[in-house]
Amino acid sequence: MIHGERKTAAPIRWAMVGGGRGSQIGYIHRSAxxxxxxxxxxxxxFDLDPERGRAFGAELGLEAGRCYPDHATMFAEEAARPDGIRAVSVATPNNTHYAITKAALEHGLHVVCEKPLCFTTAEALELADLARARGRIVGVTYGYAGHQLIEQASAMVARGDLGEIRLVNLQFAHGFHSEAVELENPATRWRVDPRFAGPSYVLGDVGTHPFYISEVILPHLKVKRLLCARQSFVRSRAPLEDNAVTLMEYDNGAFGTVWSSAVNAGSMHGQKVRITGAKASLEWWDERPNQLSFEVQGEPARILERGMPYLHPEALADDRIGGGHPEGLFEAWSNLYDRFAIAMEASDRGDTARLAALRYPDIAAGVEGVRWVENCVRSADRGGVWVDYE
Known part of the structure; x- marks a missing residue:
């Protein structure tokens, strides 16, 4: 990776739905x-306003005739072209993800979709079945999982460095919405409106990120049951929560917690993952993504640095600029898009072995994120009670 060799035979012809002028996430998608x-x-x-979308596409250097007023028109017209698109990224509000992703799959396109994939597990499973039937790849942008030290943590757990896993402490708790910023900020306004955001705010918006990271590090652990309590401290956001705490019991007896919040006043980001075993613990904090804490009981704490030769090969494969230089969000997202492309090409040529060996947030990760939120909401809406994980 560090020398930038191409890993695919040729660039994949690609389009975007959403992500137009002023969209921070759209720029991140394109950069990655x-x-x-x-x-x-x-x-x-790119935009609900066709003229504004065409103007933005022109700024990106696209042909005017390939800047479309909506996704349906784009999918139909691109399908009729010999040089039509093979893949699309969906960077639109949550309530549109299901319909756009389904339409893309029906047109034989690979998809990269923002999370959540949709609003219900039933919808998510329908998309998974459709992707499988069409032989298409669906990637979900749990972008933080692209940091190379997440791969390092996964390899260390698999090797047994921590011993039997006992505790899984997860959080993504920032403070930028500790007041009703949505009154002035349209980009936040739709996130706290159930018509657009779905059944949750912070559980789906931030909580699913560390939950997916924990799945990468601990693929052998499965949630058995959970309890969730959620609050709307900015009252106008009800029934959607801006703070939630989830307790989880795993099938091996381990215990987990997830703190999801947008009202952790003073916190810049607050995404941390701590995995504790019988012998040692690992901790990763996304504000310091180039370091992984490794703490063995009875020994001095160690800090593992990104890009160093003592890391596992799976981690070093994601290295882009060598040890010492700081990397961050754009590198993590680029690593995911790198894997998305390899998966799409492998799918197109029927290389099932390559697909089986590749780890990326796929349709199953999207399904599980929707399932986790659905179970959390079910528990919270029953008064914060334990529910079996369905």
């Missing part, structure tokens, strides 16, 4: 997808 030359942006339906 285009970085390693795996994708070529050739079309888009």
């Amino acid at each position: 997808a285009l970085r390693d030359r795996h994708f070529e942006l050739v079309a888009g339906a």
